[in-house]
Amino acid sequence: MSNFASSFVNFDIPNWFNSQHLTGMLRGIEKEGLRVKPDGFLAQTPHPAKLGSKLTHPFITTDYSESLLELITEPKASPKETLNMLRQLHVLVYQGMPEGELMWPLSMPCMLSSKDEDIPLADYGSSNTGKLKTLYRSGLGIRYGRRMQTIAGLHYNLSFGDTLFETWQAQTPMAQEQTLTEFKNEKYLGLIRNFKRLTSLVLYLLGASPSVCPCFVAGREHDLELLNDSTYYKPTATSLRMGKLGYTNSVQEQLDIRYNYLPEYVAGLRRAIQTPHESFAKLGLEDEDGNPIQINNHILQIENEYYSPIRPKQIAMSGETPTEALERRGIAYVEFRAIDLDPYSDVGIRLSSACFLEVMALYCLFSDSPDLLPEEEEALAINLERVVNEGRREGLHIINNGQEQSLEDWMLKHLERMQPLAALLDAHYGGNEYRAAVALMQGKAGHSESTISAQVNSDSQRLGSLWQLGFTLAQQHRESLLQQTLSPNTQAKYEVLVEKSILQQAEIELAETEDFMDFLQQYR
Secondary structure, three states, rough: OOOOOOOOOOOOOOOOOOHHHHHOOOEEEEEEEEOOOOOOOOOOOOOHHHOOOOOOOOOEOOOOOOOOEEEEOOEEHHHHHHHHHHHHHHHHHHOOOOOOEEEOOOOOOOOOOOOOOHOOOOOOOOHHHHHHHHHHHHHHHHHHHOOOOHHOOOOEEEOOOOOHHHHHOOOOOOHHHOOOHHHHHHHHHHHHHHHHHHHHHHHHHHHOEEEEEEEHOOOOOOEEEEEEEEEEEOOOOOEHOOOOOOOHHHHHOOOOOOOOHHHHHHHHHHHHHHOOOOHHHOOOOOOOOEEEEEEEOEEEOOHHHHOOOOOEEEEOOOOOHHOOOHHHOOOOEEEEEEEEOOOOOOOOHHHHOOOHHHHHHHHHHOOOOOOOHHHHHHHHHHHHHHHHHOOOOOOOEEEEEEEEEHHHHHHHHHHHHHHHHHHHHHHOOOOHHHHHHHHHHHHHHHOOOHHHHHHHHHHHHEEEEHHHHHHHHHHHHHHHHHHOOHHHHHHHHHHHHHHHHHHHHHHHHHHHHOOHHHHHHHHH
16 A cells, blocks of 8 residues: 555745635536425425526436426526525526425435335436436436435535646646646546545545434444434434435446546547446346346446546537537536535535635646556545545544554544645635635544544434434525525526527427437437
């Protein structure tokens, strides 16, 4: 375990960098949340008509299930503006949902039926694009079970302005030969590798899924303990969502997709999409009646099936795959995916967490980031598993540069180095939100009882179950969101979007003449 290239050694902010270089920084959020009935069971109603078409609405759609809402903000110039839009979307959802329905505030679902078919797949209408989206979800269901797909999370998307990269490139003699796009790709991938190295820090600080309802593990092997009659947990866990019980699968662990340079990443993903997998082949491509049940029998049906705590992204044009977009135009932003819903926030994330993620992103961007190779990936996977299952255990160690080190010391060292970056972000945006966020995280690093995961466990115990905690918080959030009103202007803008999205879907469906099986053949 000793031949790792050391990362994060002697961190210094580049001497050319000042708060002006943060101009043009943008962030957006994608947030999932299950719709549940007033009795706490998964909603079986279709996506509310008042919310528009989930195929074409730019901000309100569904993820895996018809009941799993996904809310998407536009890229915004500050974290406050992003959270403000996310809150507007939540208000609209509550205005449009059937009476008494709630948005579940926890990442881990509760009150699921033991029958997979009681978890409805998202239905995107009769167009071939819509049917393909539903077929992809059908494939995920038969591969991994529908229950796993009801886990909700939050993605924080972040990009930096060109001014930062242009100045940096001008200061880097070796980079003169590169185009700006190549330079940006290299720097964003460096950020991604470092974020992977620090994922354990994120899970400890923001993890909020230390426990599950019994329905989630029914019929599955697990080593969880009973917190009470109706909650399974691990006493010092942080984020079971990110561990073996959550969004992971053994097939993908063998993929060896690397983030050292962009063509290598793209080639790795494409290889997985083009390689058949024996266990998926056994499931077949069609049911007894000849209806397709998965897009293909390959390791990945499409790029999005690859689960990683962070992804490089580029906005895809119509008819373009994510890897084609990356290949043609380079990395536009990074997507931080290892984030549990914060059940204590009515929108699933607090401003302090958003600010912390941005400080950490800058820290990952400016720190040395040697190539990330399988041996180090293995050590990071061990760290992740330790922090997922027992991140709050006193005296826990992780592997750092091949050596065992105290998790607490490791976290505090990184957080201390982030402070000057927080000060620069505050200088740019005004206020002291970023410095306060890092100080808050330092407090959590030294006091595990103040983490969200510890709070979830103690509140579940106090209220009698994890379900009771989720239900209580969901009702509180619903009440507070329904008391908020949007300005007439904003309300009208969103109403126009709803109508427009319904018309767009109708147009797409009307324009199509190709039979779905022919379309699918072509796609495969």
